[in-house]
Amino acid sequence: MAHKYSTIIDSSTYDTQGLCPGIDLRRHVAGDLEEVGAFRAQEDWRRLVGPLEKPYAGLLGPDFSFITAAVPECLPDRMEITAYALEFGFMHDDVIDKEIHNASLDEMEHALEQGGQTGKIDEKAASGKRKIVAQILREMMAIDPERAMTVAKSWAAGVQHSSRRQDETHFNTLEEYIPYRALDVGYMRWHGLVTFGCAITIPEEEADEARELLKPALITASLTNDLFSFEKERGDANVQNAILVVMREHGCSEEEAREICKERIRVECANYVRVVKNTRARTDISDELKRYIEVMQYTLSGNAAWSTNCPRYNGPTKFNELQLLRAEYGLEKYPAMWPPKDATNGLPVETERKEPLVNGNGHYASTKANGLKRKRNGSGTGDDTKKNGTKCVKKSAQISQLSTDSFALADVVSLAVDLNLPELSDDVVLQPYRYLTSLPSKGFRDQAIDSLNTWLKVPQKSAKMIKSIVKMLHSASLMLDDIEDDSPLRRGRPSTHNIYGTAQTINSATYQYVKATGMATELGNPSCLRIFIEEMQQLHVGQSYDLYWTHNTLCPSVSEYLKMVDMKTGGLFRMLTRLMVAESPVGEKVSDDALNLLSCLVGRFFQIRDDYQNLASADYAKQKGFAEDLDEGKLSFTLIHCI
Incomplete structure (x- = not known):
């Protein structure tokens, strides 16, 4: 079948x-x-x-x-x-x-x-x-x-x-x-x-x-x-x-x-x-x-x-x-996120919503697009169609596909020059991101922000924005990492690109980078955008070395590997601490060097632990597949130490 x-x-x-x-x-x-x-x-x-x-x-x-x-x-x-x-x-x-x-x-x-x-x-x-x-x-x-x-x-x-x-x-x-x-x-x-x-x-x-x-x-x-x-x-x-x-x-x-x-x-x-x-x-x-x-x-x-x-x-x-x-x-505010695709061009087709029953007696009405009556089965009807004296309501989620003869030629021409068209929502570009963020997560980064805030006293609004920025960046990096590593699983589920495709996943991840950048500009301290850009640059440079060594089968030294980890894995931890210090009313009393050291050590801990579990943990194998690093040809800390 x-x-x-x-x-x-x-x-x-x-x-x-x-x-x-x-x-x-x-x-x-x-x-x-x-x-x-x-x-x-x-x-x-x-x-x-x-x-x-x-x-x-x-x-x-x-x-x-x-x-x-x-x-x-x-x-x-x-x-x-x-x-x-x-x-x-x-x-x-x-x-x-x-x-x-x-x-x-x-x-x-x-x-x-x-x-x-x-x-x-x-x-x-x-x-x-x-x-x-x-x-x-x-x-x-x-x-x-x-x-x-x-x-x-x-x-x-x-x-x-x-x-x-x-x-x-x-x-x-x-x-x-x-x-x-x-x-x-x-x-x-x-x-x-x-x-x-x-x-x-x-x-x-x-x-x-x-x-x-x-x-x-x-x-x-x-x-x-x-x-x-x-x-x-x-x-x-x-x-x-x-x-x-x-x-x-x-x-x-x-x-x-x-x-x-x-x-x-x-x-x-x-x-x-x-x-x-x-x-x-x-x-x-x-x-x-x-x-x-x-x-x-x-x-x-x-x-x-x-x-x-x-x-x-x-x-x-x-x-x-x-x-x-x-x-x-309610569904009015959070409607269906799955838009059907037009068979001819792959564009989303607007999905019709079901309105509540009217005294328990609802009928269907045809829908209008840009004021035009859509034809179904060769006949056009308007929204006010009545049956048995009862006003019609729209049919829910009826998946219809537009064909080349759906509208009269004059209507098509008028649409082609009309700039007052309905807006397309960001539902499609967000679907891969929403899928990834729906997977089980320990929420360590949020906990780290809450813990640091015991001392830094960052205002609640700023702390919430920093959490959102870090969540967007972390999720986007996971989507891209899985593509770059060709990983079949993420947290025990199919990787995002295996469900939505590589192109859509890349687009969704990039969109999160753009949204996170915009949010960084909204933080109170003007230096936050500079911090954001610096750490994003460091993260991508670090990732480039990881990919370069794997692609060319080159074994780095332990010191080179740890420096890559500091830039890549430690980058997000360092970003969140630097953003929090910048937004903190007591930030001037805090040493950047001390928090940067903490960020690097936390990043190294996570990466080395991840490298070890990839080879030795049965639970990890369920989440990501057995010894995935070996399949990818990746030079992990454990393998570098052995070599």
């Missing part, structure tokens, strides 16, 4: 327990659209149903959210609404877990059955949940009517199954529990969302075979869910969990029950790996069924990886910075 929308990432960083051997972990390139869909669902739930924590711990994850890893080949134009639907499913599941009688299961089942039969859901005097389900179906019908109705039908079957919790609450053995749980894990709903998201249609005559082939995957997914969710669910009134069943069946401790479940997960996952391999070679089934079986394997690796650090199972501290900002300030 060709992978158009995802890249492989290192699974060992996440699946530390080896639950899904033999299945790659992949990450969708447009994962940010998933988060946009999730936040939209949260906002609509609060407005139409009731209170919800901010941000809600549903499908969000700090490094990647659920669908980004579990459906890495979801079509980008379907990512946002698929996430919206799944996030609503998570919220509704939480209601079922806490108090099943408040879940409105009968109403939900009726609404979804109606949607599956007619393609629309009646909203007169409807509850908030029904209005949200109607919104989901409307958006999906606008994209793919046939598969949207499949979503409604399969979801209705899942809701019907959930209502059985009121009758089936006790299982004596794991073998009794698994058939029930494999369906209750949300398979019916998930089946609909995956087939919609990936545009798969399984022939009706192959439906039973699809479910039979999928059995090991359903068992793996359900037990993985139980393994990670037990801590969250143990106090819920309607909890159904394999850990409890195994403890009851074997009279064992929770830890022993967990190990039994882990081993069963590994066995079933291995079974499914064989199913995928065998199915791929078959000639008696449709290509659509083959693709479905192959796509579903990523549910297993993605679910296991996401579960290890998602806020839903690991606590609210696991939200990343952007998620917290979106929760506090």
Whole structure:
């Protein structure tokens, strides 16, 4: 199967327990659209149903959210609404877990059955949940009517199954529990969302075979869910969990029950790996069924990886910075960062935003570009299109590509001479930088600034600006270092240029240098810009020697190597101390020589420690690859000492 929308990432960083051997972990390139869909669902739930924590711990994850890893080949134009639907499913599941009688299961089942039969859901005097389900179906019908109705039908079957919790609450053995749980894990709903998201249609005559082939995957997914969710669910009134069943069946401790479940997960996952391999070679089934079986394997690796650090199972501290900002300030201020590309020229195409529901009843309107009506399917419409008397609102994240005949020739000519065009944001140039800064970091430089400020008393505003300058420069240097060293990993994740490409990464890093320079001019002391430029020059000269020795296979002396380290690695430490002294009200009393010595020693410590760990540390190997310096032909301090 060709992978158009995802890249492989290192699974060992996440699946530390080896639950899904033999299945790659992949990450969708447009994962940010998933988060946009999730936040939209949260906002609509609060407005139409009731209170919800901010941000809600549903499908969000700090490094990647659920669908980004579990459906890495979801079509980008379907990512946002698929996430919206799944996030609503998570919220509704939480209601079922806490108090099943408040879940409105009968109403939900009726609404979804109606949607599956007619393609629309009646909203007169409807509850908030029904209005949200109607919104989901409307958006999906606008994209793919046939598969949207499949979503409604399969979801209705899942809701019907959930209502059985009121009758089936006790299982004596794991073998009794698994058939029930494999369906209750949300398979019916998930089946609909995956087939919609990936545009798969399984022939009706192959439906039973699809479910039979999928059995090991359903068992793996359900037990993985139980393994990670037990801590969250143990106090819920309607909890159904394999850990409890195994403890009851074997009279064992929770830890022993967990190990039994882990081993069963590994066995079933291995079974499914064989199913995928065998199915791929078959000639008696449709290509659509083959693709479905192959796509579903990523549910297993993605679910296991996401579960290890998602806020839903690991606590609210696991939200990343952007998620917290979106929760506090909304999507208006922090919209989608992934712009689709025009197929002909690679330029970003403006992504349309979804406005909030209007009394739970939203329709779509065409968008305007520079006052021109965009044509879709050969017809032009305006923003004020109405349907059933309800004013339309814009369709969210509909990925459309401009073609050469999208506008009349006269409109193209007028655009060519128009200087009053919409501004292009810096979202694209910032994407590589944002990716790098989202990776785990110890934050040593910020801590160093805070520590030095105990004595230097730099004003808070200046200290914050110095932190930002150093962060920009450090991140930019890491992006460029990874390109120059051809490093595949950074902090255990794919290097930035392996995701965004070398050219875009260089452009993003250079942009950070420009931004940092501008910020240096805003510091109070005029000498700060001079300090900034001096240390930047030193840093690049030091880096040039490191590259020169490696490229020409020349071994420097220890003194030459240490001087290079002072200029390169010690440069940022020296810059931050010099900037702080310049901004300090007690700076005249501080000796530059003493702080410069400290900066050089700290730089040498970090570089020599890094050189040693590169060869000797297993943890470091996970983050950067085993003995990467040897692969690069780099003359590290350790190797120079040996030579």
